[in-house]
Amino acid sequence: xxxxxxxxELLATPKKILITTHHKPDADALGSSLGLAxxxxxxxxxxxxxxxxxxxxxLNWMAGHDEVVVYDQHSDAKVRQLVxxxxxxxxxxxxxxxxxxxMGDMVLKAPGKKVMIDHHMFPEDFADITIxxxxxxxxxxxxxxxxxxxxxxxxxxxxxxxCLYAGIMTDTGSFRHPSTSRNVHLIIAxxxxxxxxxxxxxxxxxxxxxxxxxRFLGYALKDKLVVHPxxxxxxxxxxxxxxxxxxxxTGDTEGLVNFALSIEGIVFAALLIDRGPAVKISxxxxxxxxxxxxxxxxxxxxxxxxxxxxxxxxTLEATVTKLELLLPQYKEQLIHSA
Ligand code: 5GP
Ligand code: MN
Numbered sequence: 001x002x003x004x005x006x007x008x009e010l011l012a013t014p015k016k017i018l019i020t021t022h023h024k025p026d027a028d029a030l031g032s033s034l035g036l037a038x039x040x041x042x043x044x045x046x047x048x049x050x051x052x053x054x055x056x057x058x059l060n061w062m063a064g065h066d067e068v069v070v071y072d073q074h075s076d077a078k079v080r081q082l083v084x085x086x087x088x089x090x091x092x093x094x095x096x097x098x099x100x101x102x103m104g105d106m107v108l109k110a111p112g113k114k115v116m117i118d119h120h121m122f123p124e125d126f127a128d129i130t131i132x133x134x135x136x137x138x139x140x141x142x143x144x145x146x147x148x149x150x151x152x153x154x155x156x157x158x159x160x161x162x163c164l165y166a167g168i169m170t171d172t173g174s175f176r177h178p179s180t181s182r183n184v185h186l187i188i189a190x191x192x193x194x195x196x197x198x199x200x201x202x203x204x205x206x207x208x209x210x211x212x213x214x215r216f217l218g219y220a221l222k223d224k225l226v227v228h229p230x231x232x233x234x235x236x237x238x239x240x241x242x243x244x245x246x247x248x249x250t251g252d253t254e255g256l257v258n259f260a261l262s263i264e265g266i267v268f269a270a271l272l273i274d275r276g277p278a279v280k281i282s283x284x285x286x287x288x289x290x291x292x293x294x295x296x297x298x299x300x301x302x303x304x305x306x307x308x309x310x311x312x313x314x315t316l317e318a319t320v321t322k323l324e325l326l327l328p329q330y331k332e333q334l335i336h337s338a
Contacts, residue, residue, distance in 0.1 A: 056251020140167025
């Protein structure tokens with residue numbers, strides 16, 4: 001409530017506002033950014049959304065996406081100017097400044113007031129106002145709550161609502177993760193009341209595959225899936241050549257890790273992708289085994305208890321070996337995580 005009071009004071013007069021979110025924005029990152037942008041515009045602020053990198057094409061329907069400034073498609077100087085001119089900078093859906101890459105330093109040094117709204121574990125202390133709730137299923141859920149706490153729920157229209165809905169839908173795994181609380185369902189009911197077409201959002205995000213993406217999924221599951229039943233673990237490692245062969249685009253590998261986790265008895269799944277400069281890793285788990293702790297301890301990452309990311313500057317092969325060698329150490333936890 002203290003944070004809402006501070007936010008209300010900060011936004012009492014029209015401001016120049018910049019909203020940013022994490023590298024390779026997913027539906028929650030982009031949806032919460034564009035949902036908040038829609039709200040702040042209605043309140044008379046001048047708003048721009050800047051992402052550190054591009055995002056999947058299946059998010060290209062979100063209201064306001066055509067005005068998003070993508071950092072690595074512009075000059076550094078142009079983005080620096082936008083960051084420095086902003087009176088308020090919203091940092092959404094990330095808790096570590098390293099998640100916005102080169103923009104991190106700019107944001108830290110910028111004169112504007114920083115507001116973090118996020119649901120990841122262990123938020124860093126860089127914002128003037130920090131609204132961090134790890135029990136929230138999605139940052140989009142928090143954006144809804146912030147708008148409501150500001151007394152402006154009535155301003156949420158179908159276009160903004162669909163951005164928020166997409167964030168909550170994807171971060172809850174279509175309302176099946178344990179994070180799918182009563183609160184989530186109550187908020188969804190309000191979004192439907194605001195005119196959100198839920199079936200449309202599901203279709204736009206989940207039934208929008210290119211044929212090559214589907215073929216890639218088939219290849220990954222048939223030829224690349226490694227299963228270790230003795231550790232209740234499964235993983236998929238993808239090389240740069242394979243990404244090229246299947247003409248992989250941003251977002252094409254999203255959701256792949258969940259197939260590994262969906263195998264009977266598997267409680268720990270990983271997807272390792274050689275992106276060239278580094279190997280990017282997605283971790284997922286079921287039950288007590290904390291992939292947040294695992295990734296923090298071994299792969300320079302973090303995230304949530306059951307969904308985290310990490311990064312490795314070793315080769316893909318060496319990263320896979322490192323993962324393999326760690327498994328015996330976690331055998332007890334992996335066997336008893338349920
Ligand atoms: P994903 O595997 O879908 O990329 O990420 C899973 C979760 O972990 C997301 O909530 C994401 O924001 C977070 N995450 C992904 N990569 C990293 C990382 O390198 N560091 C941290 N701290 N969190 C990450
Ligand atoms: Mn999120």
